[in-house]
Amino acid sequence: MARQETQCVIHHSKLTSYCNVCGEFVCNLCKQSKYGKHEGHHYMTVTEKTNELKEEISEYQKMITDKSLKPLRENIHEHYLVKSRLDSNCDELTSEVEKREKHFIKEIQRASQKLKNIINGHRLEFSPGLASRIAQLEDKKREIDSLMKTCENVINTGNTYEILEFSKTKKSDLNTTHSSPRQVPKLELHTPRSGSLVGDSFGNIRKSRAIFTDEIKVLKSWSYDMYIENMFTRNDCVWISKTGFFVSVKPKTAEEVERKLCPVHPSGFIVTTSGEIIYSVSNEHCIYKITPALTVRLKHSYPYLPCGLCLAINGGFYVTMHKHGADGKIVHYFNEECADWLEIMCYRKGVSLLKKPIKIVENGNRDLWVVDAASESVIAMNSAGKFKFEYTGSRTCFEPIGICTDSRYNVLISDFGHKMIDILLQDGRFLTSIKLQPLGISRPMGLCVTKDGHLCVGQGNGCVHVLRY
Incomplete structure (x- = not known):
């Protein structure tokens, strides 16, 4: 001391x-x-008091060891065991994935080599006359491509009068200059069995990808006082229409950020980059816009009923419209004031496919996907209205309501009747389905994908669920 x-x-x-x-x-x-x-x-010796204090400290040390240190050590040990098992499982899964990947690659390479050998065996030596004809056809193709680009520019950037004048001046050219070329003799090439092998390999890969949909789980849920049919994402928030308001919510925390007054229930709505909301009211035949100062009417569409809306990649927005006893249509308004617009129809074999379009979304490749309530199908077309394909569901009694796209150009469709979400590739091929009933979602309606890739699903009972997608 x-x-x-x-x-x-x-x-x-x-x-x-x-x-x-x-x-x-x-x-x-x-x-x-x-x-x-x-x-x-009353006194004690220094030695006696020191020993007494040492005993108290020893008891305190033992108490700390029993109540704090020992459980902490056991907890650390358990965590190390969990980490060890997790590392072992991850290594096994990685090894299995690599094994399957190598197997698929070998199968595809073997099938591709067989196809190449068969194609080389059927290869023809082109005669000089055929080569000359091909050169002529390529020149003709370049002319048609140039005309197609001109048409696309007029459709996307020109106003109604420019489109009319262009149609008058080019109608005669289309009938004379750009006539259909002579039919070229076809070379028949029978598809070998190895082609089915490639299809089976890719089918197995798609099935493997579909397996991972079992890992989807609900991250957050909250509810409102009415069904959620329309949802829209802007920045890191999700906009939802509820009774009397448009509400902006952070999906990770369900925290309300902003609300804007809306006395009616809209048929569809969008949120512009400036934060203004454009919505349609079908029974009033009107499209409105909520500005920071007031609500203004943009367009009166009588006798057509406006319904679904979506933003256009090249500016403006699209609106689906229908009326009783007539074909439906899509109107592209090139600005938020609805001062200039273009009507889009979609035909297949001379018959209009749009009967009662209710929802619309534009994919990243500028294709339009429309939910038609009359035919209970989803119709895909380009921005000019050219039909591409129609999806009628992977099961009978298909009942599509909500639709959205993700960053990979996949299209997600909510099937209300089967309590599922179908996922399609951008070319219309079916990829997989998400079963919602095991997640506690029974009536899926509105859909949207957030900025960080989470899927928001609105229910018919007013609940909103955020899924790890």
Whole structure:
């Protein structure tokens, strides 16, 4: 011990006792009445008191060990065991995936080599006359491509009068200059069995991808007082139409960020980059816009009923319209004031496919996907209205309501009747389905994909669920 710890501070004598009354160590002089204040008190020797304090500290140390350190060590040990099992499972899964990948690659390479050998066996030596004809056809193709680009520019950037003038001037050219070329003799090439092998391999890969949909789980849920049919994502928030308001919510926390007054229930709505909301009211035949100051009417569409809306990649927005006893249509408004527009129809074999279009979305490749309530199908077309394909569901009694796209140009469609979400590739091929009933979702309606890739599903009972997609 140091000097100040072993000697009395007052008398500078050796500490010999401990005063139980005052709670401090004292020397022999402190115990005398003429030198100190400890006369008549009860004392213990320094050694006895030190041993007593050591025992108290030892008991305190044991208590800490039993109540804190030991459980902490056991918890750390359990975590190390979990980490070890997780690492082992991850290594096994990685090994299995690599094994399957190598197997698929070998199968595809073998099938591709067989196809190449068969194609090389059927290869023809082109005659000079055929080569000349091919050169002529390529020149003709370049002319048609140039005309197609001109048509696309007029459709996308020209106004109604420019489109009319262009149609008048080019109609005669289309009938004379760009007539159909002569039919070229076809070379028949029978598809070998190895082609089916490639299809089976890719089918297995798609099935493997579909297996991972079992990992989808609900991250967050909250509810409102009415069904959620329309949803829209802007930045890191999800906009939802509820009774009397448009509400902006952060999907990770369900925290309300902003709300805007809307006295009616809209048929569809979008949120512009400037934060203004454009919505349609079918029974009023009107399209409105909510500005920071007031709500203004943009367009009166009588006798057509406006329904679904979506933003256009090249500016403006699309609106689906229908009326009783007539074909439906899509109107592309090139600006938010609806000052200039273009009507889009979709035909197949001379018959209009749009009967009662209710929802629309534009994919990243600028294709339009429309949900038609009359035919209970989803119709895909380009921005000019040229039909591409129609999806009628992977099961009977298909009931599509909500539709959205993700960053990979996949299209997600909510099937209300089967409680599922179908996922299609951009070319219309079926990829997989998400079963919602095991997740507690029974009536899927509105869909949207957030900025960080999460899928938001609105239910018919007012619940909103955020899925890890």
